[in-house]
Amino acid sequence: MASLISCPHCGVRPREEFTIRGDASLTRPAADAGGDAWYEYIYLRDNPRGRHKEYWHHSSGCRRWLIVERDTVTHAVHTVCDAALAKLGGAA
């Protein structure tokens, strides 16, 4: 696991200040989507090798939600952005 993560609000902080919260690449199905779509969204996860986007919570810092792109093989962190700003299409 990467030992340092650069929070866009707090700067470079130790990994222990963060909590990993799951896959950031999932798309929520429509409310009227079938049971199979909801089952897959809620219960099924890939185990990707290589670059992957994940939600991380800066639980011992600014308490912001971040999207961290990291390599699951090398644990290198490539990008970090604020999840709320990314969702709004703003700068990370």
Ligand SMILES: [Zn+2]
């Ligand atoms: Zn922070």
